Structure formats: C-alpha cells, structure tokens
Amino acid sequence: MNSDSNPSFSMEDFAQALEQGQYDYNFNRGQIINGIVSQHDSKGAYVDIGGKSPAFIPLDEIPCQETELPEVLPLQEEFKFLIIKEQNAEGQVTVSLRQLQIKKAWEKVQDLAETNQSVEVVVTGVNKGGVTVDVEGLRAFIPRSHLIQRDKLESLVGQYLRANFLQVEPNINKLILSQRQIARNQAMSKLEAGSLVDGKVVKIEGYGVFVNLEGVTGLLHIRQISNKRVDSLNALFEIGKEIKVMIAEIDDVKNRISLSTKVLESYPGEILDKFDEVMNTAEERVEKAKKKLTEDSSSN
Numbered sequence: 001m002n003s004d005s006n007p008s009f010s011m012e013d014f015a016q017a018l019e020q021g022q023y024d025y026n027f028n029r030g031q032i033i034n035g036i037v038s039q040h041d042s043k044g045a046y047v048d049i050g051g052k053s054p055a056f057i058p059l060d061e062i063p064c065q066e067t068e069l070p071e072v073l074p075l076q077e078e079f080k081f082l083i084i085k086e087q088n089a090e091g092q093v094t095v096s097l098r099q100l101q102i103k104k105a106w107e108k109v110q111d112l113a114e115t116n117q118s119v120e121v122v123v124t125g126v127n128k129g130g131v132t133v134d135v136e137g138l139r140a141f142i143p144r145s146h147l148i149q150r151d152k153l154e155s156l157v158g159q160y161l162r163a164n165f166l167q168v169e170p171n172i173n174k175l176i177l178s179q180r181q182i183a184r185n186q187a188m189s190k191l192e193a194g195s196l197v198d199g200k201v202v203k204i205e206g207y208g209v210f211v212n213l214e215g216v217t218g219l220l221h222i223r224q225i226s227n228k229r230v231d232s233l234n235a236l237f238e239i240g241k242e243i244k245v246m247i248a249e250i251d252d253v254k255n256r257i258s259l260s261t262k263v264l265e266s267y268p269g270e271i272l273d274k275f276d277e278v279m280n281t282a283e284e285r286v287e288k289a290k291k292k293l294t295e296d297s298s299s300n
Contacts, residue, residue: 027051027093031083032100037073045073047081052091057081061096073097105136106170113165118182121163123156131156133163138175146178184255187216191257193247196286199259201241209237211245211259218257220245227262228269236275244282246289263289 027033027049035047038054044062046054057073061084064072073079082103085094112119121133121140130143131153142163144150163177164185191197191213199211199218208221222230230236237243248260264278264285265271271278278285 027083027087029083029086032080033083033095034078035081035095036078037075040069040073040075045069047079047095049081049093049095051087051093053087055081055083055093055095057095057097061094061098063098063101101137105138106168108136109138109165109175110168110170113168116164118162118164119177120160121177123159123161126153126157133161133177135175135177140175140177142177142179146180148179148183184216187214188250188252188255188257191216191247191250193250194290195247196244196282197247199243199245201237201239201243204233204237204239206233209233211243213245213257216257218245218247218259220259220261224248224258224260224262226269226271227265227267228272230272236272244279246286 033049033055035049035055037045038048039046041056044056044058046056049055059069062069062072079097080100081095081097082100083093084096084099087093119135121135121142123131124134124139125132130141130145130147133140133142142161144153146163146166147153147156149156161179162182163179164182165176166178166181167174167176169175197213199213201209202212202217203210206222208219208224210217211220222233225233225236243261244264245259245261246263247257248263249258250256251258261271261278264282266285
C-alpha cells in the first residue's frame with residue numbers, strides 16, 4: 001500500500017470523528033424527547049438528552065412554579081420534554097414541560113370533541129360576552145347565548161358546569177363550548193316522533209310558529225297547522241300561548257324538530273274554526289290519527 005496515496009489519520013482525528021458521530025443528533029422544534037435532569041439553576045434546569053450540550057428548561061416552562069424546583073424536577077430523574085427552540089451555536093436546545101402538557105391537553109380535547117363527548121368544566125372568570133372556563137388546563141369560553149343561566153354570571157365563578165364542544169382550533173388557541181347545546185341534546189333524546197307534547201309559543205314568523213318543548217324548540221310550519229290554508233298566524237297564535245303539538249319528525253343531523261297540528265283535525269280547517277276544542281281533545285285525536293295511520297299502512 002502506498003502511504004502517499006493515503007493521508008495519515010492520527011488518533012486525534014479518530015477521536016474527533018468519534019465525537020462528531022456521537023453528537024450527530026437532529027433535534028427539531030416540536031419534537032418530544034426523553035431527558036434526565038442533571039443540574040438546577042436559578043433560571044431553570046439543565047437536562048441531559050444525549051446531545052453535545054445539555055438542554056435547558058427555563059423556569060417559566062416548568063408547571064407548578066409555586067413548588068420548589070427540586071420537587072418538580074428532581075435530579076437524575078427522567079422526564080419527557082417538548083423542544084421549543086432548536087440548537088443554538090453551542091448545540092443547546094430549549095425544552096418545556098408546560099408546553100408539552102398543553103400539547104397533550106389539546107390532543108385530548110380534540111379526541112373528546114371528535115367523539116362528541118361532554119366535559120365537566122369549572123368557571124374561572126366572567127366578561128360581558130360570557131364566561132371563561134378551565135378544560136384540561138386549557139382556557140376556554142362559553143358565550144352567554146350558550147349558557148343556561150344568562151344573568152348574574154358572577155355567581156357562576158367557581159361552579160362546575162357540564163358542556164360540549166362548539167369550536168376546537170389549537171392553531172389559534174380557540175376553544176369554545178356550549179352548555180345549552182348539551183341541554184338541548186338531552187331534551188331531544190326524550191322526544192319521540194309521533195308523540196303528543198305540550199309546548200309554548202316563543203316566536204311567530206311568516207312561515208310558521210316556533211314552540212318551546214321544555215328546553216328545546218321545534219317548528220310548527222304553516223303547512224303543518226291545518227289541512228286548510230292558513231291566512232293569519234297571528235289570529236291563531238300569540239307569544240306565550242300554550243298549545244299541544246305532535247312531533248312529526250326529529251332530524252338529528254340538522255338538529256331540527258318538525259311539529260304538526262293538522263293531524264288532529266277531523267276535517268280540513270277544523271283547527272281554524274275550533275282551535276280550543278281541538279286542543280282540549282288533542283290526546284284522543286292523536287290516538288285516532290295514529291290508529292288511522294296504522295290501518296292505512298296495513299291495507300297497503
């Protein structure tokens with residue numbers, strides 16, 4: 001072998017090559033790594049992650065800051081950390097426990113939202129738009145319109161509420177919940193198509209009447225009021241009036257309840273002529289209607 005064609009490779013070169021190989025790690029922002037706490041400092045702690053330099057975790061990236069640092073991060077104990085800053089000129093990365101907890105909290109919240117699960121939350125604050133709540137350590141918001149109690153919101157602080165998710169957007173830290181939505185879902189689950197229920201008129205529009213059914217609102221469309229044309233809804237209904245309606249359809253996908261009173265009529269237009277009488281005998285009328293529907297379906 002010709003020594004001139006092969007440059008000399010000293011022990012020093014060999015040691016440097018080993019060192020370069022030993023520390024050839026790729027530490028990227030957002031990566032979760034294992035590390036052993038090696039040293040405490042007045043500004044944080046150093047963590048051995050197997051790199052050229054120990055990683056550093058600042059005090060504000062350590063949860064439970066009111067607790068002494070050695071209790072939160074004991075020396076020689078291993079933890080998982082989230083890299084929040086990539087290597088500097090000395091090869092040191094900055095890591096976080098706090099942001100790792102936040103990352104895991106968002107992942108859990110997304111799983112709960114995707115599976116349509118409700119959560120118990122504690123009210124932490126109030127503003128003119130609603131209340132702030134704590135969900136898995138994350139700050140969330142329930143708008144006033146989605147609260148069951150809409151007045152004296154200050155009395156809710158410290159209370160636990162059950163709510164479900166309306167918006168979950170971790171990229172912009174947006175987490176919005178609803179208390180009324182879960183109450184609506186519970187109320188809807190108690191309703192059954194074909195049943196007669198008591199309700200109260202809460203809104204009158206040109207196309208129909210909205211009726212509150214103990215926490216959930218259904219629509220009595222103008223074409224479902226009578227088998228005869230209805231010229232004036234205001235002549236039949238008024239806000240606050242109690243009426244009996246039949247559940248015509250429950251659409252869980254569109255979150256909509258369709259109501260009917262025309263099935264109670266003995267002849268087209270009877271409800272226009274004898275509204276109170278139809279309402280007072282609604283129970284027996286709906287039973288006759290159901291029986292007729294059963295007979296008609298059997299004969300077909």
